[in-house]
Amino acid sequence: MRAIENLFQSPVVVAASSLSLADDGLFPEERAHVENAVAKRRAEFGTARMLARKALAELGAAPVPLVPGPDRAPVWPQGYTGSMSHCADFCAVAVARSREVRSLGLDVEDLRQLDPSLLELVLTPTERRWLQAQPEDVRPMLPITLFSAKEAYYKCQYPITRGFLDFQDVELAIDPGAGTFEARVVRAGWSDAVARLGGRFVVADGRVHCGVELPQAGA
Ligand SMILES: CC(C)(COP(=O)(O)OP(=O)(O)OC[C@H]1O[C@@H](n2cnc3c(N)ncnc32)[C@H](O)[C@@H]1OP(=O)(O)O)[C@@H](O)C(=O)NCCC(=O)NCCS
Incomplete structure (x- = not known):
């Protein structure tokens, strides 16, 4: 919890x-x-x-x-x-x-290595380059974290836009040490309200848990 x-x-x-x-x-x-x-x-x-x-x-x-x-x-x-x-x-x-809160996105995934065949589907070229630069001991579990963070972002943005996004439409900047990420829609013309949202992740109990929130303006 x-x-x-x-x-x-x-x-x-x-x-x-x-x-x-x-x-x-x-x-x-x-x-x-x-x-x-x-x-x-x-x-x-x-x-x-x-x-x-x-x-x-x-x-x-x-x-x-x-x-x-x-x-x-x-x-x-x-x-x-x-x-x-x-x-x-x-x-x-x-x-x-x-x-108080306009929208929330929550995603949990069992910690596992993402099937290598999914890497190109889920990660953008920039994310794949970032992944290759990470220390070898933490690298295997990062793709599932990125996957989950994108799912959490998608769930948070959906009530606002009612729009579908592909994994390649969303690029993450992730700080593994801080447990934070920023999700940014790289496809043009997405709603400004959700085109860039911050999120957090926690690895515990054999799972990765990701959350994204959009507070109400002024809340
Ligand atoms: C919605 C989606 C993200 C669900 O993720 P999942 O990992 O398969 O399943 P989870 O168990 O984490 O989540 C399921 C819950 O998501 C919620 N959900 C389903 N569609 C949703 C949507 N469009 N917006 C917000 N929440 C949604 C539901 O509450 C569902 O639970 P329920 O079926 O018991 O009601 C996924 O199935 C989907 O529709 N993906 C398409 C878009 C996408 O993934 N793009 C790439 C990321 S940007």
Whole structure:
């Protein structure tokens, strides 16, 4: 939990746990959403809903169904925003009040070496050059961190732009020692509000956790 709390500077409530089949705690429309899904998907979907309701309750929100939109993005109750992520046996959710935070992006990945065939897909040429210059002992786990940071950035920008970005559209400047990164959209014409956002990452418990936040102006 501490790893996820440390990702955000805004007033954000986080909840995290291992996955469990939580069908009983779901609203009928949520259950219907995953009724044909395999057990693993039902577990990640259900666990994420239970954690999200717990975190939202800490902010004073009433329990409501959290059914994704047709674009698969989460739909949060009026007045709240957040982000969810799941990996092999872990799920995490971050939520905040919309008056304080405009958007959040959270991503967790099991620490692993990214398949070498994915390196060219995920990393820009500049990022690949940066990677080659890193000390050999830390290099193997950096690609999954960059991957996760881009996913967190994507989730944060999506509610603002509703736009799709490719991995090559986003370039990261990452400071491994500080656990921070800056994500910048290199494709022309992207919304100024999210064209450049800062984020944080924490490696703990065999996972990398990445968070990106867009505070409300003046909050
Ligand atoms: C959305 C996406 C980033 C999810 O990431 P993932 O690593 O596959 O899965 P995670 O478990 O971390 O996250 C899943 C959650 O993301 C959220 N999500 C899905 N689409 C989303 C979107 N467009 N915006 C914000 N959040 C989204 C959902 O809450 C989902 O959980 P749920 O299915 O239980 O509701 C990914 O599937 C996707 O759509 N990628 C396309 C864009 C992309 O990756 N571009 C490269 C990076 S710039």
